[in-house]
Amino acid sequence: MAKFMDVHTGFVDGTEDQLREVHERALAAEASEGVRFERMWLDPEAGKVFCLSSGPSKEAVLRVHDKAGHPTTEIYELQIEV
Amino acid sequence: MAKFMDVHTGFVDGTEDQLREVHERALAAEASEGVRFERMWLDPEAGKVFCLSSGPSKEAVLRVHDKAGHPTTEIYELQIEV
Numbered sequence: 001m002a003k004f005m006d007v008h009t010g011f012v013d014g015t016e017d018q019l020r021e022v023h024e025r026a027l028a029a030e031a032s033e034g035v036r037f038e039r040m041w042l043d044p045e046a047g048k049v050f051c052l053s054s055g056p057s058k059e060a061v062l063r064v065h066d067k068a069g070h071p072t073t074e075i076y077e078l079q080i081e082v
Numbered sequence: 083m084a085k086f087m088d089v090h091t092g093f094v095d096g097t098e099d100q101l102r103e104v105h106e107r108a109l110a111a112e113a114s115e116g117v118r119f120e121r122m123w124l125d126p127e128a129g130k131v132f133c134l135s136s137g138p139s140k141e142a143v144l145r146v147h148d149k150a151g152h153p154t155t156e157i158y159e160l161q162i163e164v
Binding site for chain 1: 087096097098101102105121122123124125126127128130132158161162163164
């Protein structure tokens, strides 16, 4: 399993309820792809969301976001962590 | 204390040793600013580093990176987390 960070934009003034909904929809969709979303963070001023996940591939993570209704194309494989 | 994600570019083909050095230099500089670096992740293909920290302000976190020799201007305050 690899680790990934994906980034979403356009969440200016996003709330905790909205982020929770994004997370719950992702959790509901992740099992079919073998992905696990660990944590999501929102900067409501910049409208940025960072999602930390593990899974078999970038494509699998992006498919989960697609299924959950929050597609993005910006994703990084975090090969190294300290 | 607020939570922050800052982003560095230009670490293409970066290694675990390099990331560990970035982290250790940040840890050595953080106390004077009341900052705590929690985790750093590197995508060596994209050359991106993500740093998760807590501290009193964006400026304090950026000053630590400046002092440690790894300046960046891209930082987000993670007001919301799930």
